[in-house]
Amino acid sequence: MVTKWVADRGFGFIKPDSGGDDVFLHIKALPLGSEPQEGTRVTYDVTNDARSGRSRAVNVHTRSQ
Structure with a gap:
């Protein structure tokens, strides 16, 4: 679930x-x-960000409820 979004x-x-x-x-x-x-x-999906070394989301899609 998206917990924070800074548009x-x-x-x-x-x-x-x-x-x-x-x-x-x-x-x-x-x-x-x-x-x-x-x-x-x-x-x-999750990948490692090369710059920060932290987890980063990729291939993001809205999930059906």
Whole structure:
């Protein structure tokens, strides 16, 4: 679930359903023209960000309820 979205900066964070640390989400990981709202449930893959060394979401899509 998207727990924070900063629209004017194009990033936010996802709280994994399995728990653990939040995953960074950048607008480039979303389909063109889409933007999540806080509370949106999403599916995604996780990769390591080369610059920060932290987890980063990729291939992000809104999940059906």
